[in-house]
Amino acid sequence: xxxxxxxxxxxxxxxxxxxxxxxxxxxxxxxxxxxxxxxxxxxxxxxxxxxxxxxxxxxxxxxxxxxxxxxxxxxxxxxxxxxxxxxxxxxxxxxxxxxxxxxxxxxxxxxxxxxxxxxxxxxxxxxxxxx
Numbered sequence: 210x211x212x213x214x215x216x217x218x219x220x221x222x223x224x225x226x227x228x229x230x231x232x233x234x235x236x237x238x239x240x241x242x243x244x245x246x247x248x249x250x251x252x253x254x255x256x257x258x259x260x261x262x263x264x265x266x267x268x269x270x271x272x273x274x275x276x277x278x279x280x281x282x283x284x285x286x287x288x289x290x291x292x293x294x295x296x297x298x299x300x301x302x303x304x305x306x307x308x309x310x311x312x313x314x315x316x317x318x319x320x321x322x323x324x325x326x327x328x329x330x331x332x333x334x335x336x337x338x339x340x
Contacts, residue, residue, distance in 0.1 A: 268306040271315070276304040278322045292321035 241249075252258030279289050279300075286300040293300070295314065302308045303318065310318075319326040 265306065268309060272304045272306040275300075275315075275318055275322075278319070278324045279304075282322055284322075289318065289321060293317045 247259070247262075248254070251262045279286070284292075285297075286304070287297040290297045290300045293314070294317070299310075299314075300318070303310055303314075316326065
């Protein structure tokens, strides 16, 4: 290949990459808020999918709290189950959020762990306080 053709090819390549880099630098990247991402991928607030997501997330957090408190007390799942009056498998399911539990079972678990649990009831924008 003659030298002038090589130089021309190199100029074309350089121009191509310089333009690419310039376009990348000036191109705006669209960002999304967490709320927008949840709306898009989970569902809008008030939809069944969004409500199920919130419920599962709360159950997951509750399960992690139970497991953390149990481990802090140096108890096995079997030992905690005996204190609560349930099988080890139910404690395991609670900790891994495999199934939902009754409030009674949750209260008994935290009582066996000598841990305090608080519930908040919120009506619209106001928390309900018990007298």
